[in-house]
Amino acid sequence: MSKFILTESKLEPAKAVFDLTLPSGDGWMREIKRGQTFRIVDLDGNQAVDTLFYNAHDFSDRYSAQDTIREQGGIYLTTGTKLISSDGNVLATIVADTCGRHDTLGGACAAESNQVRYAIEKRWMHSCRDTFMLAISRWGRGVTKCDITHNINFFMNVPVTREGGLSFEDGVSAGGRYVELRADMNLICLISNCPQLNNPCNAYNPTPVRLLIWD
């Protein structure tokens, strides 16, 4: 097991220009301006926060999990990680992280992938992709399913072995841990606060997260 390097932030919540508690199972979509700092707090621990970023001026230029991990030469996201877009631009940089490791291989849960993973009869259960669908439908402006690509799972622990195995392990996060990003361009951020009830990674108990933005 590798050691995590944890980096704290000096920003004070009282000075944030935006402060919202997002319940589990809810979505959130909002512009974050270049130079602003964005923090996600795992309030109760081991929550998964499924997150996508887009260039605010061009939705076809968006977060790319493969470009991000390849360009940094490692599969886990933490302080110093630059989130790379499909056009090769830096969308944002992780500037603080008191969790130490975040996943970008596991993607989002969906009604249909839950059927494959757990049981054909599980289609009715709430999922991140359904949250994304509703959020982009409300957002409008031509954003469609093809824009829902491969996301980040903040606070989720998905280790890969040397032999090529992939597993979903107990979270490495805990109540109050957070990750903080600096926007390197004007961004649209889309979040699903994961409602998954089939996976032990959140102890079958999805919980709220706090979202803060500083100028």
Next chain:
Amino acid sequence: MNDEKCLFEEIVRGGGMWSFVLRRHLTLRVTDIDGGANVGLMAYNADQPLDRLNLPDTLKAQYTAKLTRGYVLMSDMGHALLSIVADTVGWHDPLCGHGNAAMAKKKYGEAGYQEKRNDWHRNAHDDFLIELGKYGLGKRDLVANANFFSRVDVDVEGRMHFHPDNSKAGDSIDLRAELNVLVVLNTCQHPLDPNPKYAPKPVKLAIVQTPPPGPDDFCRNFRKENQRCFILTERLFLGA
């Protein structure tokens, strides 16, 4: 296999690209002619292209960070697109994505069409866009791609390691379509290939008639997840 018949063969030169609608239950056999090839591949349900390859779903359903025989490339709608029914290599990379023009220029220098004609430097990103465009698909339809014949493994710290000698001359992989699949591929070098020279390798493609997967099919039964994925896929063709 006794029931198979090769319908046609085609060579894709290094740096080249190809796309094809592979009818359900036909098999695409890709052969590394010289060794060291890389095939970047994206796949879509040809009948409804919004139903498309989703590597995160593929990897998490099968608990893997590599691809080989038995694994199924799955769509974001829970459908089986391509089953890996045969593989002489043992490890194909689903993690590293593909390079673009800026990366190719930085790594290999400039070699434009005006000077080099058809020996110019191609790059995987542009190759994908060219082929996708032929079906009305574009930048927003790019998905995470697989890199066949290439191996990148991950150490305990999460660092990625490219293996230069993964695929040998004559190695091949068989991909069987489980629905009508739009396959888009190119033969540009793997983005982590340390070779400083532009030297993409050719592959041979063969479209092979193969029997549909029976109840005892290896890929269908590789995992419970795959069985359920086949059930959802076969529902698309009920009444057909």
